[in-house]
Amino acid sequence: MPVQTTITAASAAPASAKPKRPIEILRERHGGMSKELKDYFNEQQKIYKALRAALASGPRTVPQLARECSLPSPVVMWHLMALRRYGEVLDGPEQNGYLLYTLKGA
């Protein structure tokens, strides 16, 4: 399990050192962040970035975003709905049986 160097340093430090921050205790107890979770998180950030960039140039449907971002459309759908849920994306009008989505404030 990858443990951050700062923690290793902290645990090796003498007893008089600053006490560990609670979040570090949690991290240590759970063996740090797993590689799978790290990859998952990085991948997620990349997808959001691509979706935001595509939506910045105007409203899009899910298949349009999938084509522009070269991502499978079920992946686009899930991440777009996550952005929608947390208020970054709004529902637009219907276009040929699909909804157009817009970036809030765009």
Place this chain on the structure above:
Amino acid sequence: MADIRDRYDALVIGGGIAGMQAALDLGEQGFEVLLVERTPSIGGVMVGLNKVFPTLDCSSCICTPRMAESAHHPRIRLQTYTEVRRVDAVGTGFRVELDCKPRYLDEEACIGCDECELACPIEVPHEFDDGLGARRAIYIPHGNAIPQKAVLDVEHCIFCGKCERVCPTNCLDFTAQSRTVHVDVGAVIVATGFDILPMGAKPEYGGRLPNVMSPMAMERIQSSNGPYGRVLRPADGKIPRSIAYIQCAGSRDRSIGVPYCSRVCCMYALKQALLLRHYIHDVDVTLYYMDIRAFGKGYEQFYRRAVAEGVKVVKGKVARVTEAENFDLLLRVELLDEGGRVDEHRYDLVVLSQGLIPAWHADGIIDIEEDADGFVHTPEIKLNPSFTTMPGVFVGGVAAGPKDIPDAIVEAGEAAMAAANYLKRFRWRSRTPAAAVAV
């Protein structure tokens, strides 16, 4: 909230509609109840449903008042996010061991403001939306959750500490750990409910394809607080124009170990189909069925209403579902009213009317027997339907076998009555008379 006491009159396992009803009925009769729920909120399946057959009442609107009542009742102690690890008979009563999981925050101090969730940077599939929607690693279970308190899912936490920095009440406690608690009770009610059969149980129905949905996913996308805000296909956001329901998709089938009829899937499918006709103009909705079982009060009328409002019902045995281009689905069906002629239809979406299976097994936790299908065995089904094989342990709701909400409520009430009689017979007291007066 005061900490858990070491003695209660009754333990209710499971905070779904059945468990809440049993707890309320006991509480109203003056008994002290410990209601244990393993997820972070009470409400069970019902609080996630869209509307209920046959009245089409909004499900969460009629469920949340019960949830609030259970949470605020002076004689009910609610313990969420807790598992029952062991129940042992001691005399006429029981010694209970609980595993209280940490939310990583001070539940008392959390005001449910959601600031932590808004700050958290990672998103994961939300169980409440059957995975179709997102939540964050720290989250409030859902808008109708009780208690309205956040919970940190440490499996998905990236340990950034942002939630702690934004929390206005400083209530996060990253050093929290799970806690083992022992409690003595005089009677136990099992109300652990059900799960839906896994989607891949019958591979020929394509349960793993993105546009083949579980009935719970359909409940969620039909709900106004659902993951898409309206009915769309999970694969590409298309507004579906044609939807097929496969009945008995995971019931009445020995090959998958579910030989019984799940009793509610004909009705929930008709309900969802009728509502789809309301939500999407002129949508084609077809139910492929073997029998329609509309057994309850007002159910036959509901069936006729659904058909009158344009839901198609076709007697047919679906052989398989495969994916065509653009995520559309090809459904191959043997039409039983046409001498078994085999037909193929293309649909935008397919819903599998999956059967109900037990959510929990007593094995190793409490010495009650189960039926061959895994539901709690009720040896006196005719005259004492809530009795289990262990005196003092009763069962209510779907834990004893598939049933709808009205039947779950009636049965839970019966379990509460049986538990009350048991407590009275053995004069169980959770408080000394002096302590009871002092409160």
